[in-house]
Structure formats: structure tokens, C-alpha cells
Amino acid sequence: MSRPGFVLEVDDRTPPLLVHNGEGFLLERFPQGTRVVYPPEALPPVRDVDEAIQNALLNPIDSEPLPELLRAGMRLTIAFDDISLPLPPMKKPDIRQRVIEAVLELAAQAGVDDVELISANALHRRLTPNELREIVGERVFRSFFPDGKLYNFDAEDRDNLTHLGQTRHGEDVEISKRAAESDLLVYVNVNLVAMDGGHKSTSIGLASYKSLKHHHNSHTMIHSRSFMDHKASKMHHSAWRMGEVLTSHVKVFQIETTLNNDIFGGPLEFLQKREWEWSIKDQASFLATKRGLDVAPAKLRHKIFTDTRSNYGLTGINAGAIEPVHEKTIEAVHRQHLVEVQGQSDVAIMGVPFVGPYNVNSVMNPILAACMGLGYYFNSYRGNPVVRKDGAVILYHPVDYEFSQLHHPSYVDFFEEVLSESTDPATIEAKFEKQYAEDPWYIHLYRTSYAYHGVHPFYMWYWISHALDHCGDIVWVGANRKTVERMGFRSASTLSDALEMVSHSVGRSPSITYLHNPPHLLADVR
Amino acid sequence: MGTSLVKFGKDTARDVKQVARGWRWGRRPQVPRSAEPYVIPKETTVFPTKWARTPAAIAVRDLIQKGPLNAVLNFEVSPQVSGLDSLLKLDGPAIIVANHSSHLDTPLLLLSLPDAMRRRTAFAAAADYFFDTWWRAAGSAIVFNTFPIERRGGKMSATPGDLLADGWNVVVFPEGTRSPDGWVQRFRMGAAYLAVEHDVPIIPVGIKGSFAAMPRGRGWPIPGRPAVHVRYGDPLRPAAGESARDFAPRIAAAVSALLDEESTTWYESRRRAAIGASPSQTGPEAARWRRVWESTRPMRSTDNRRRAWK
Secondary structure, three states: OOOOOEEEEOOOOOOOEEEEOOOOEEEEOOOOOOEEEEOOOOOOOOOOHHHHHHHHHHOOEOOOOHHHHOOOOOEEEEEEEOOOOOOOOEOOOOHHHHHHHHHHHHHHHHOOOEEEEEEEOOOOOOOOHHHHHHHHOHHHHHHHHHHOOEEEOOOOOHHHEEEEEEOOOOOEEEEEHHHHOOOEEEEEEEEOOOOOOOHHHHHHHOEOHHHHOOOOOHHHHHOEOOOOOHHHEHHHHHHHHHHHHHHHHOOEEEEEEEEOOOOOOHHHHHHHOOHHHOOHHHHHHHHHHHHHHHHOOHHHHHHHHHOOOEOOOEEEEEEEOHHHHHHHHHHHHHHHHEEEEOOOEEEEEEEOOOOOOOOOOOOOOHHHHHHHHHHHHOOOEEEOOOEEEEEEEEEEOOOOOOOOOOOOHHHHHHHHHHHHHOOOHHHHHHHHHHHHHOOHHHHHHHHHOOOOOOOHHHHHHHHOHHHHHHOOEEEEEOOOHHHHHHOOOEEEOOHHHHHHHHHHHHOOOOOEEEEOOOOOOEEEEO | OHHHHHHHHHHHHHHHHHHHHHOOOOOOOOOOHHHHHHOOOOOOOOOOOHHHHOHHHHHHHHHHHHHHHHHHHHHHOEEEEEOHHHHHHOOOOOEEEEOOOOOOHHHHHHHHOOHHHHHOEEEEEEHHHHOOOHHHHHHHHHHHOEEEEOOOOOOOOOHHHHHHHOOOEEEEOOOOOOOOOOOOOOOOOHHHHHHHHHOOOEEEEEEEOHHHHOOOOOOOOOOOOOEEEEEEOOOEOOOOOOOHHHHHHHHHHHHHHHHHHHHOOHHHHHHHHHOOOOOOOOOOOOOHHHHHHHHOOOOOOOOOOOOOOO
């Protein structure tokens, strides 16, 4: 039996609470009266995953069963979410592997020869062969990768892109040629949070810069309130319009899966327990882990976190037409993540953890840390932001000056050149975006190495534009002063200092809400 | 190297201290008030206590009780026991029922009993409080001969009946928990039910002064060796055909009369009881502080020994 999420009010009986802090965590004593939003506990998983997959494929929503859509001589393309989902990565076997194997089993029975599998990474970095193998499994990898039939989507391969047309708002829909020209496009999704899935899967995951720039821009992002509510997100509205164009050209069979909140297991289980319920073992695990991490060399600490794999249980799988499938998916995601919160507060506090969508097997650089905190966590709401307009956000993360030259080369330049001139999303968009998006070196690295696209750091900055617009103050606790100053924020040594620093805008005794995630939550702010 | 080791040691000590304080090491853990509705009740596992009633355990307990326990109790408080002659009227096991306002009540009761009876007396103790950890369960079982009883579950543990059948006296605090303000709370039906079911007498006991000496929240009696009174009453037996529901008020009334007697005299209390005018022991209907104020009013010690300093 899993318990629902709830809002704790810190009182004299409350122990110090766990706060994620990059590649580590700490215990913090919050002022009495602080509201702490706890996510629901992990929902019970589906008992028989294979049976659930079969059931979804054979009894789809608003679509013919998958076997009826498969025939010999057809072109079948299977696209799947890339390594940015789920977070942290899933223990083997990945749910995508199990779904893709089931789809391929049916395709084999139908005698389909022309099958290609595409990692829908849009402008994300290419996945290494090992990363692809981890997602699709050994069997699929061995069958398709050597022949070049399992590959990463390349948004800069002009010869392999197809312009399907424009939406009624004049937005270009340009996607993978192979996907556009397939008789059937099967999309295998992992819907970790409410933002994922729906038309976003195909019309963003398989799209080029020409298409993406219509919604990945500061204007759209600032009016996406929030990303976690596709009905109130301008970005999703745009993706939905593009989806209409896409589905009028291509038959899409969408398979969406939802996961539970069983993220931390083994010795890290205490990370998903409510602190006052920590057993002696949990307390000992916390102390051992914290002390161990504090003395571990940075490389070892990084490896420990990078190697973290989550249990996750499948809570649902739906297949068929995109929109009705996504409605079912959102219901399941809300069951797992939604927590009712009464009213906004003056201050929101968030602990930014070690992993975000764009630093899997990599480094969380300052821009990604900002995006994780102010892009993802700040936007983890439905209705209203947790913090009131012109309120303050306090984040925990070391925000070290650390970049991966392999994965994030354009981020370094963005940080040094662009942010030193302006931190205003609209200004940097107008002045710098085109230059970075079309830079041949960045494009070369994106296509041939494992680099994120040159324009990607801009998108990260647009992600936080809503938070920048909404909040009066943003302070990082325990962060590198220089790096946060470059991003236009301030750094405090302790929570008390941070509260002192924001007191000029929220007063001396502000209402405070701490979002206790991960595990993931979605604050339904009434 | 040396400096980093010192730093590691200091940081470790800081972290351990933070966890020790936050999770109240050595004390009972607490749940934030707003989280209480979401706490999953612990699955009750029956802690075996039969071993605590073996001859060896009885011998060890005798040593502990007559030795350190008795010495500490008499050093810290001044127990005044009366009415023990009522126990002579017993011809078999009995259920001893007392009001409960302090952790002192258990040792007070135990050590005021005649030795032979004390050795054959077991205490019903709240399973969720005294039996939540193995070490607390084992400790209370060996020192006080406790056995677990569910106070919230609504059903009686099977053990008290078995103990009575085996000739053990059983102590029950029918209020279920210590009084928050020193006044008597509502008596639950458990003791009456046991007496009716097993046809054993009830020995009512009134304990006065233990709340003032060591109220809830204190881990040790207050300084000054406060006086605490324990008064035993005559055995009560359920009448033929009397139900537990009818018998329970009689038990509560008997305990109230003993507490009244403690404040006045035996005869005055009997006269008041006869006309149904025994003062209520549930305290005045007033603000909590006034109830506490009243229940902690210092009592005159009947110990008239001269002291070196007054």
C-alpha cells in the first residue's frame, strides 16, 4: 500500500530534513512552519510486465491492434526516447527494451523486413553504442546496430530530413525523413513526468532546429505555465499543432509507459523515505554515505552517482492514437506525482540533485544545474507556481565551474561569452542564438562526436525564463560564488544567510515551501 | 594528512551529533504533528515474555527489585503505603487496578506489595510503548514482569487470562495511559472484562502524588523526596450475572473513594460514598493549567520523623 503525497508543516518534532545537493546531500533544519511537499510513495507496479505490454499492443486505444498494422513489405520505424529518460537511468532490462522486443516479435511474425530503430534525441547528444545497447537490449542491438538500422537521429543531416508542412500558426514541421516516409512509426516512450510524451515525443524528438525553434524560444517558454501541464504550456500547444501535421502524413502508433517512484534502493533507500521514519539502519546508511562521499575523490564520487540505477516499477502502458493514449498516461503520472498544495508561499526551496536529463553519464555544469532547479523543479507545478510572483527561490547545489568538453562544448562558450554579456533570455536569443545554432564546429561535434547541439545551452536558458520572470530573488546555498554570479544569481553560505538575503523582498518571516524531491512530485497549487 | 584526518574526525562528529539530536538517540522517536495521519501503524508482533516468568528470571528480578530499584525509589520519593491488610482477604490471584499518572506507579505498586505477592505479579504494559523495541521489551519484562497488551486495538490480549489461570496476579491501569494532568481519566473496560471472564477479584488501588513527583515528560522524580501515597482497598468481586459494563463503574468508584480517603479519612470517605457524594477524581472542568495546579498541590507527608534540616 503506497501512501499519498502530503504537505508537512515543520514543527518542534521534525528532524532535520534531507536536501539533495549535487553529488551529495545534507540535512537541513528548516524554520518552524515551513511547508514540505512530499511526493506520493511508489505506486504498486504492474505484476506481469510482458502481459501488460501484450495487452496494450493487442488492445490499443483508438487504433487497430498492432498486428493488423504490420505486413510484409512495409517500412516500419521504431523511435524511442533517448538517454535523458528516465532519471536516474533504469536498471536492466529497460522498459523500452521490453516494449521494442514485443513490437519486433510481432513484426517478425508479420514478415516485416524493412525495420529501422531511431533514438529520438533531437538536438541532444548522440548515444554511444553502449548506451544504445543499454536501452534496447543485447538482442535488438545485435540484430540492428551492425547494419546501421539502429542509430541516433541526426537533426543536421539535411538529406535525411523531410519538411511535412506548416501548422496553422506557420510553424515548420521538419522531421526525420525515415520516420516521415514510413508506413508505420511506432514510438516507444518512457513517461517519467507529466511533461513527457504525447505529440512531444514525435514532433520534438525527431525534429530539426528549423522545427524546434518555433517552441524552444524565450517567448514560448516564458508562457509555458507549466511544462508539466500540457494544456497550459505554450510549448506543448505548439508541439500538439505540429503533431496534427505530422499525424496527417504518418501513421503513428504511440506506446507510452509510466513508472513509479521507486528510485532509490539498497543502501540509498533512505533517500526516498520520510525522515522521521528513518530506522537506525537508515540513519547509519546516511552517515556512512555522507561521510564516505565527503572524503571520496571527486572522480569516485561522480562515478558512484553516475552508476546509480533505479528500480522503477511499471505502473501502466497504453498504446494507440497519440492523444487518447497520452490522456491515460497523464492520469497515471498524476496518480504517482500529484500533491495538493494550498496556496503559494513567499519562498520556495529546492535541492538540485546529481542528475538531470542532459548530464546522464556526464557532468552537471552550472547551466544544467540552473535548468534542473529553475527549469524542471520550479515548473513542477500545476495551476500556480509554488512561490508567489516576485517571491524568492532558494536552491542547493555546489554549482562548480565544471563542464564536459565532450558533451557540452557550446555550454562553455555560452557561459563565458553569452552570459557575461546578458542573462536576459530574450536578449541572448536575439543576439546569439543563430550564431551558435549554425556554428559549423558545433554542428560537426554534434554529428560526429557526442556533443549536444550548439544551440542547446540557449534552450536550457529559455527553460528557466519563466522562473527568471516570476521570481524576485534567486539564491543558491553553498554554491560557487563566481559561477552563480555569472548567471545573475547570488550565493549564500547557509539557509539562514539566504533567508536574510531575500528578506528585503519577502520580509523577515516569510512563508516557506520546500519541495522534497526526488522522487518526483508535481505540486497541484490551489 | 594529519590536518585532513582531524577535519574528517570533526566533520564526522558534527554529522553524528546532528543525526543523534535529530533522531533523539536514546529517546523515543517523534512524528511531526502534521505527519501523524500518514503514519502506518506498526504491525504488532507478539514479544514472548514467558521466559520472564521462569524461576531463574524471577530470582534475577527479585534481586533487581529488592536491591537497586527499591533503593533508588526510596531515595528519590517517600512512599506511604496503607490498606495492605485488604490483601489478606484474597484467596487466589487477583487483578490489581490503579489510577495511573506517572512511570513511578509501577515500581510504587510493585514494591509496596508483600514479597510473596510481588513475586507472583505481572504488569500489563502497552505493546506500542513498552514493546516497540526488543531491548525495551526485554528490559521491562525482566525488571517489572510486563507482558504486552494492545491498548488501541480494542481486543484483549490472550495473555492476561492465561496468567490469571496460572495463578499470577495481574496489574492493569485501566486508563490506558498516564494522565496528562494528574487527574483520573475514563476507565476502560478491560480489567472488568477480565474479572468477569475469569471470575477473579479486583483489588482497587489509589495512588496520589506520583504525578506531582514525576509527571509525564520527566525522566526522573523531582528533587526533594516528594511524598507519594499508595492506598489499597478491599477486593471487589463481580456479582453473579454482573456484566463487565456494570462492573467497570464500580471499580472506578472504588478507586475514586480510595483517592478521596487519601485526602480526608477513611470514615469520612465512607460516609460520602454511602450518600453518593464522593468528590469527583476527574478534576475540575477548567483550563489545563488549573487542573495541573490542583493535582500537584503539595501533600502533607505523614512521615513525622524529624529531619536534621527543615
